[in-house]
Amino acid sequence: MVHPERFAALFNLSHPGHFISWGVLQVSYGNAVVIVLMVVAFVAALLLPFPGHRDKGGR
């Protein structure tokens, strides 16, 4: 038996969205969170060492 209400409790979407407004720019909280996560993943991809790679005599 599937009980969707169990998952529905996690995020209540039954209200108008929340928005960040900055001059002419307007972005929903949800989209802003995704953009921040993308920047975090981008920076992490540049900084984290790549596993299994033997750097021969470099850096």
Added chain:
Amino acid sequence: MTDPRIERQWTTRLRKRVEGTFPPEKVLPDTQPSYVASWIYVFGVLTLAALVMVIATGCALAIMGPTWWHVSGLGHYINSTHLWSVEVFFFAMVIHLWGKYFMAAWRGGRSMTWMTGAVTFLTSIGAAFTGYLSQTNFDSQWIATQAKDGINATGAGSVFNVLNLGQMLMWHIVLLPLVALGLTAVHVILVRKRGVVPPFADVPEGVVA
């Protein structure tokens, strides 16, 4: 002996051209330059993997139909997998794009790699938007009525009618996926053809990259 008539055949000419441009060791190489050992290079393949999931789950939705994805547990699950694969697809594609932008990966005759990527991005946005219109629920109806005034104001409404579910569904499951998949294939083949772009410092002196 080479018969000039055989040399002139388009099958012969095409085969020689493909052999010259794509020798097997270039299409499926054993090794890559050491600078490719970075997480940033994973995002192209991650985008590709997400695209495979999008297509696979989309095919399941097409086979079973709306009554299935609206009411059954498995249908809901596959519907959600379709949506979340799209989320991963765009997430990975944008990071891939940022990576390639800061590497200026269009250098050295790779402009078509960049351009096919950029056009795939635009096509994918169209595919996502027509996907929202293809849900067959109150959401899709509301989105269509919100979108129609904007589209009509551009004059495109006579040929691209967002209120026409049949038309939007066809764009979503036939035309746009065909274009996106075709462009993605060309994109990846171009990467194989040119090889990975060298870092800025590795470009030899005097070479206009």
